[in-house]
Amino acid sequence: MNFDLADLRAFLSVADLGSFRAASDALHLSQSALSRRVDKLEDALGVQLFTRTTRKVELTTVGRAFVHRARNVFNELDSALLGIADVAERLSGEVTLACVPSAVGYFLPSVFEAYHRLYPRIRMRVHDESSSAVLLAVTRGDADFGVTYIGTQESDIDFLPLIEEAFVLACPSSHPFAERESVRWSDLGAHPYIALAQGSGNRFLIDQALAHSTSRPRWIWEVNHVAAL
Template identity: 30%
Template sequence: MELRELEWFNTLAETENMTTASARLNVSQPTLSRALGRLERKLGVKLFDRRQNRLRLNRYGAVFQAHAMRAMNELAKGEERIATMVDPDQGQVSLGFLNSFGEWLVPDLVNRYRELTPRAVFELRGGASDAVADDVRQGRIDIGFVAPEPAAEDLDWIPLGSQRLCVGVPEGHRFAERESVTLADLEDEPMVSLKVGYGLRHITERLCRQAGFTPRFVIEVTELYTLPPFVAAGWGVAVVPEPQPGQQTLTPVILIDDPSAVRPYGMLTRRGGPAGQAARRFLAFAAAQSKCTGLAQEAVPQAAGVAELPG
C-alpha cells in the first residue's frame, strides 16, 4: 500500500467530500476516486457510504482511519527523529490557540524560544477552545493554548497562569465610573459574548450561574476583539480578560470583585505529551516560563527532561 494512498484516504476521511479533498490535495477528482476504488478493492470492503454524491465514513472506514492515522504519525515521528539526530535544535512545532492568545501569549513564548533555538519552525493555527482541543486530540497540532481547562480525560493539561476578568461597558453606563462590580450587578444587563464553544463563553455562563441568574446574550461573536465595538455601540456589557499592560481599550473596563472571576489558561497535549522531540522541547520551555513552573513541571515530567535549555 502506497504512502500516498494513506494520505489521500486520511484527507477524504477528514473532509468526507471528494471536491474539498481533491482541492486540498491538488489532485483531480477522477484520480482521487480511482485511488479510493483501488484501496477498497485491496481491503475487500467499502470504506465510505455513498449517498446522493456525498461520502460518509462507515464502520470499516473508521477502523481503517484509526490505523492509517497511526501509521502516518509513526512515519512523521521517524522523519523528525532523524532530523533531530542531525540537528537537535531544528524541527517543526505546530501550535493551536485561542485567537486572543495570538495577540500576546503565543508570540511572546515563540519569540523567546526562537532566541534560544533560531532554527525552530512553527506552524500556528487559531480557533475556539473546542476546536483546538479536537486538533490536539486528532494529532493535527502538537500543543494547544486554551482557557479554561477543558473537560477532556484523554488530554494532558499544563497550567500556565490566569487573567483577572473585567466587565466592558459603554461610555456613560451606570458602571462606567465604578472601580469594581459584583457578578450579581450584571443580572439585568444584556450581554455581548463569544459563541458557545469558546472558553470565555463557558466561564461567563459559569460565573452567572454561580451568581444565581442566567445571562441574556443579545450578540454572539467568534472573535474576542469584536466584542468591544458592540459594547461601545450600546448593545450590552461583556465579560473580558483584564487588558494586558499597554493594551488600549475601546470601552471602560471595570474589575469584577470576585476571586472566582479569573480566566485560567494553559497548554493541552495528547496523553503523555507530544510525540515530536521539537514539540517536547518547546513544551518544557513554555512550562518553565510560566508562573506555575513547579506545578507545570510536575504535570509533564517527561517533557521537562527532554533537554536542558539555557536561561
C-alpha cells in the same frame, strides 16, 4: 556538600591572583563576602586550602592539588554548555501549536522569538482556533500542544496553568457601572450585553459564572471573537 560554583570561582580567583583584595576587585565582591565564600568551601571540603597571614596568602598542599580539580570543573561545564548550544543549532523539524487567537497577540510573540533564537532550524506552525477546537486538535494529535482557556477530563492530556486573569466589565462611561470599582456576576442580571458565540472558551466560562445567578443577563448581540467586541 554545601557549596556552589560561585564558591569555586572565588577560590580560583584568590589562587590565581594571590590576594583576597585583588580577587574581590576582580569579582566585584567585598573582601568579607569573598572570605566567607572561601571559608564555606573549606568547611564543606573539611580541609584548609590557603594559609593566610597579614602579609600574604598561599595555597596549602591540598589547595594546590584542588586548584586543578576545580579548574577542570569549569572546563567541563564550559564544554557541556558549548555542546548544548551546538546541539540546539543543529536541531531541525516542525512543531505544531493550537491556540486561542488572543494568546497569539498577547504573550506568545515574545515566546516565539525566544524559541527561535534557541532553535533557529525548527519551524513553528500555529493554528489559531476556538478553545474547543484547540482541545480537539491536541486530542486527535493534530497539534503537539495547545494554549486554551478551558480544560477537559481526557486522561492522556496534561494541563499546566500559564497565567491567571480576571474578567473585566467593558461599558460606556454613562453606564451606572462605570463609576464602580467592582461588579458582581449577580449584578448583571438586569443589563443586556454583547455575548461571545457558543463554543468560545470565554463564553463557556461566563456561562459557568452566571449559572447560579437568579437573574441572568440577556444578550442582544453575539460575536465570534473577542476582537469584535
